[in-house]
Amino acid sequence: MFPIDVRDVRPIYEQIIDQIKEQVIKGILKPGDQLPSVRQLAGNLTVNANTVTKAYQELERQRIIETIRGRGTFIAVLPEKEVNKTKLEEIRKALKGNCIELHYMGFYKEQILEEVSKICEELIKED
Amino acid sequence: MFPIDVRDVRPIYEQIIDQIKEQVIKGILKPGDQLPSVRQLAGNLTVNANTVTKAYQELERQRIIETIRGRGTFIAVLPEKEVNKTKLEEIRKALKGNCIELHYMGFYKEQILEEVSKICEELIKED
Amino acid sequence: MFPIDVRDVRPIYEQIIDQIKEQVIKGILKPGDQLPSVRQLAGNLTVNANTVTKAYQELERQRIIETIRGRGTFIAVLPEKEVNKTKLEEIRKALKGNCIELHYMGFYKEQILEEVSKICEELIKED
Amino acid sequence: MFPIDVRDVRPIYEQIIDQIKEQVIKGILKPGDQLPSVRQLAGNLTVNANTVTKAYQELERQRIIETIRGRGTFIAVLPEKEVNKTKLEEIRKALKGNCIELHYMGFYKEQILEEVSKICEELIKED
DNA sequence: GTGGTCTAGACCACG
DNA sequence: GTGGTCTAGACCACG
Numbered sequence: 001m002f003p004i005d006v007r008d009v010r011p012i013y014e015q016i017i018d019q020i021k022e023q024v025i026k027g028i029l030k031p032g033d034q035l036p037s038v039r040q041l042a043g044n045l046t047v048n049a050n051t052v053t054k055a056y057q058e059l060e061r062q063r064i065i066e067t068i069r070g071r072g073t074f075i076a077v078l079p080e081k082e083v084n085k086t087k088l089e090e091i092r093k094a095l096k097g098n099c100i101e102l103h104y105m106g107f108y109k110e111q112i113l114e115e116v117s118k119i120c121e122e123l124i125k126e127d
Numbered sequence: 128m129f130p131i132d133v134r135d136v137r138p139i140y141e142q143i144i145d146q147i148k149e150q151v152i153k154g155i156l157k158p159g160d161q162l163p164s165v166r167q168l169a170g171n172l173t174v175n176a177n178t179v180t181k182a183y184q185e186l187e188r189q190r191i192i193e194t195i196r197g198r199g200t201f202i203a204v205l206p207e208k209e210v211n212k213t214k215l216e217e218i219r220k221a222l223k224g225n226c227i228e229l230h231y232m233g234f235y236k237e238q239i240l241e242e243v244s245k246i247c248e249e250l251i252k253e254d
Numbered sequence: 255m256f257p258i259d260v261r262d263v264r265p266i267y268e269q270i271i272d273q274i275k276e277q278v279i280k281g282i283l284k285p286g287d288q289l290p291s292v293r294q295l296a297g298n299l300t301v302n303a304n305t306v307t308k309a310y311q312e313l314e315r316q317r318i319i320e321t322i323r324g325r326g327t328f329i330a331v332l333p334e335k336e337v338n339k340t341k342l343e344e345i346r347k348a349l350k351g352n353c354i355e356l357h358y359m360g361f362y363k364e365q366i367l368e369e370v371s372k373i374c375e376e377l378i379k380e381d
Numbered sequence: 382m383f384p385i386d387v388r389d390v391r392p393i394y395e396q397i398i399d400q401i402k403e404q405v406i407k408g409i410l411k412p413g414d415q416l417p418s419v420r421q422l423a424g425n426l427t428v429n430a431n432t433v434t435k436a437y438q439e440l441e442r443q444r445i446i447e448t449i450r451g452r453g454t455f456i457a458v459l460p461e462k463e464v465n466k467t468k469l470e471e472i473r474k475a476l477k478g479n480c481i482e483l484h485y486m487g488f489y490k491e492q493i494l495e496e497v498s499k500i501c502e503e504l505i506k507e508d
Numbered sequence: 509g510t511g512g513t514c515t516a517g518a519c520c521a522c523g
Numbered sequence: 524g525t526g527g528t529c530t531a532g533a534c535c536a537c538g
Binding site: 021022025079081094103105106112113123126 | 136137145148149152189206208209210211214215217218219221222223224225226227228229230231232233235236239240242243244246247248250251
């Protein structure tokens, strides 16, 4: 279901979170869609159930998904978009780090914007 | 010297690496410039000397700085720009993650590119 | 009949119990009034019949309702008011926890009492 | 250090969270104070380190404490007091439940307010 | 069958 | 020595 890479530097639970958020943004997962149960997904990905639990809990905290007692876990209606200043600064720092790395590989502004543009294109459907 | 933030989620050694790379890219630090000794910098930043050592070692591995026995540590001539495919993929993943987070805050392609554009502007001097 | 919220953190059976107790206190349900059958209520609320059963059993244990074989379930005469010391301590702990949370939101004693006062007002008819 | 009660219905990690928040509100723990390490506290309370970790992570998420890499965990400066409407509603529901229980024990408005008043008195220092 | 809590214990990154 | 991640597995509440 999700391409999990145990060799990835990012922890597994974070990869799961990102995969689900990406599918929500792309519209592959829609509000009300049921997610596989913790144990099911853990089985599919051959990771521990606790790892999936951690991912689901974080997604619930972010109001991306919601758990209904005894029924399972579902995609929530899209949460209010709100700008968290602290988080925005964190993302800017991360982006800056990425730009520095790309520049060390020989990329200039034009090419960097081109990369980001391609990523957005693939990801975001403009309304 | 560097604005190090012990509360930052990023490890301190990584912050040091990024600060130095940024200053090199901006031309504030030039090839041949001497860096403070490990102990000096550790004292200035009030961090553990091992932390600075780790940062310097990583920078040396990336050929950003070089150590001359008995003399000290210096900014190296800019390394050959070369595209490491694995690393490029990693950066793309990171950029994608950041774009997803920005989109969840309400940003669309235009605004995301605007953010990245501002970062590049501040960072990279076009030759 | 009752506003049940499957998304609520509280278990459904607890919500049912609370709703019935609230209606009894408010005098909406009076001793002798018949309650819907387990299946009926389960159907109305679109919840599992076991869930309603559990709520009714707990209410019966607390002598709030009583089941008469072959006839159905009825509101009992108000049980003797008795102070269970253990339970009182539990409620105090819960109240303390709520006061802490309210204080973290900026509420002081006056405002907290105001909140509780409004709740009592709406709930309890002084004899 | 903290009175943890394994028989308590509330999960252990929640009891730890509440204890720390209470001590912060009472001024027993002040900004900058170091908390015992995860392992230390786990040892003292004879609970598992993971349980303490969970409590600390939740407290960090609420910005009550902060972790500094390799140094330990500290009480943060008091977070901005902000009213979360959803959470306020949850607390009101909980308070209502408590009032109902108290009323079933024979308490009327005056006595309930008296209880809450005593709790606030012990807890909150008016500025 | 669903998720939630907790344990015991391993291994890792960071300082 | 500090916290972070993950596993394997137990037991529980809820439906």
